[in-house]
Amino acid sequence: MKKLAIAFFSIATITVLSSAISDTNCDTKILKKEGITELNPFYYSASKVNVVNYDYRASRKEIEVPLFKGEKYKMVFNKKGLPKDVVVDIFDKDKSHANRKSLFTSEGNSAEIISYSPEKSKKMYVRYTIPKADKVKESGCIVFILGYQLTFVTEEK
Amino acid sequence: MKKINNIAKTCVFIGATSFVFACTDAPKQNETTTDVFEVEEIVEEAPIETESMEHDFVLPSPIQIAAMFNRSGLKFEGGIANPTSNLSNYNTKTARYLNFGVYSADLAYAVLNSERQASLDYINVVRDLSDKIGMPSIFDGGTLLTSFEKNIDNQDSILAILTTIKSRTDDYLMENNDASKEAVFFAAAWVEGMYLGSISATSESSITPRIIEQMSILHNVIGAVKAQNDESLDVSFLVKGLEEIQDTFEGFEEVKSLDNPEVSFSDINLTNEEITLLNQEIETLRTAIING
Numbered sequence: 001m002k003k004l005a006i007a008f009f010s011i012a013t014i015t016v017l018s019s020a021i022s023d024t025n026c027d028t029k030i031l032k033k034e035g036i037t038e039l040n041p042f043y044y045s046a047s048k049v050n051v052v053n054y055d056y057r058a059s060r061k062e063i064e065v066p067l068f069k070g071e072k073y074k075m076v077f078n079k080k081g082l083p084k085d086v087v088v089d090i091f092d093k094d095k096s097h098a099n100r101k102s103l104f105t106s107e108g109n110s111a112e113i114i115s116y117s118p119e120k121s122k123k124m125y126v127r128y129t130i131p132k133a134d135k136v137k138e139s140g141c142i143v144f145i146l147g148y149q150l151t152f153v154t155e156e157k
Numbered sequence: 158m159k160k161i162n163n164i165a166k167t168c169v170f171i172g173a174t175s176f177v178f179a180c181t182d183a184p185k186q187n188e189t190t191t192d193v194f195e196v197e198e199i200v201e202e203a204p205i206e207t208e209s210m211e212h213d214f215v216l217p218s219p220i221q222i223a224a225m226f227n228r229s230g231l232k233f234e235g236g237i238a239n240p241t242s243n244l245s246n247y248n249t250k251t252a253r254y255l256n257f258g259v260y261s262a263d264l265a266y267a268v269l270n271s272e273r274q275a276s277l278d279y280i281n282v283v284r285d286l287s288d289k290i291g292m293p294s295i296f297d298g299g300t301l302l303t304s305f306e307k308n309i310d311n312q313d314s315i316l317a318i319l320t321t322i323k324s325r326t327d328d329y330l331m332e333n334n335d336a337s338k339e340a341v342f343f344a345a346a347w348v349e350g351m352y353l354g355s356i357s358a359t360s361e362s363s364i365t366p367r368i369i370e371q372m373s374i375l376h377n378v379i380g381a382v383k384a385q386n387d388e389s390l391d392v393s394f395l396v397k398g399l400e401e402i403q404d405t406f407e408g409f410e411e412v413k414s415l416d417n418p419e420v421s422f423s424d425i426n427l428t429n430e431e432i433t434l435l436n437q438e439i440e441t442l443r444t445a446i447i448n449g
Binding site for chain 1 (some may be wrong): 207208209212213215216218220224225227228269316317323324327328331332367370374377421
């Protein structure tokens with residue numbers, strides 16, 4: 001009886017813990033994989049998974065993205081893990097600059113996977129605008145994948 | 158005995174209850190949950206919006222940095238990368254984590270320069286360290302290593318494999334709620350990459366602007382290493398070394414002009430003395446890392 005109780009308790013604990021991790025209805029590995037597919041022919045550089053909590057008021061979150069001069073990039077955002085759309089904006093400067101320029105917005109674009117390839121590469125700032133919840137608190141996740149064009153010089157051996 | 162039985166029964170009840178709740182699906186799209194908050198207090202007219210104060214950023218790929226240096230003329234020189242024979246010296250968790258990053262940078266350096274044997278040697282030490290760190294999954298039980306060896310003469314395939322290793326490392330850390338450790342790998346790879354680049358850096362060489370450009374991410378690298386929360390990793394010397402590099406760089410006259418928003422890192426020109434000073438700081442930290 002004691003062994004049975006321990007077994008049950010262990011299973012329950014593990015299950016509760018793992019359900020807490022995936023509480024946001026996100027399989028980030030699959031979402032990331034889908035995003036990487038969209039990068040082609042760019043190479044995977046980095047990714048960022050953000051848990052999005054819809055609260056009683058709208059909120060914003062910003063991510064700094066270092067892009068090196070003369071390099072070519074593609075940014076992919078997979079929004080399939082979101083129960084409500086989040087607007088993605090990309091700016092040339094951080095939020096402390098009132099006169100910063102908007103380079104991209106997803107507003108009006110209902111696609112679940114969106115992408116942006118900057119014409120000029122310099123440090124950029126991705127902003128997520130999370131709308132307020134509709135009476136019920138919800139959560140989800142957004143996956144951002146950065147890709148770069150890999151070019152290099154080799155000598156014949 | 159009766160008392161034990163009662164405890165056991167209670168455990169079964171708690172366990173079973175938790176199990177039933179845990180098995181309930183996470184809320185799907187358009188589904189409601191029981192977690193309802195009070196909405197009466199919301200003043201619709203007021204523009205209620207909160208801005209996260211947390212500074213979030215992504216770190217670039219060390220493979221890309223190596224490729225940028227390669228295009229700027231960085232050639233392979235035997236003996237300057239971290240020798241694979243040092244692997245046996247890395248017996249602490251910190252040394253393994255850091256030199257996983259170092260050897261990853263050396264691997265990219267070898268692959269981009271079509272150094273067949275060096276590439277094979279470095280992929281093997283990277284794999285060895287990934288096993289020791291507890292990330293064998295990134296090599297898919299050896300499948301990726303076999304594929305690497307098979308495609309050694311096909312540079313595109315090899316680089317695709319390196320990218321897969323990077324992506325799987327990120328996946329592994331994310332799945333284990335360990336994403337902050339990416340900063341430790343990256344910082345060590347960054348130091349090694351900067352060290353390799355600095356070997357041929359002079360005020361005239363085309364690699365120097367690329368090295369200076371890398372300094373633009375150092376602030377974030379330091380922040381990310383400081384934020385990693387595994388107390389069993391002793392990265393204080395790494396933070397100190399990175400801060401010293403940053404202080405040295407920020408002390409240069411030209412760099413002080415960066416306060417002007419119209420000046421970017423790519424406009425900075427350093428003197429040979431300044432480059433030497435910067436290189437010395439990088440070499441000092443790199444030596445501390447590879448000495449384990």
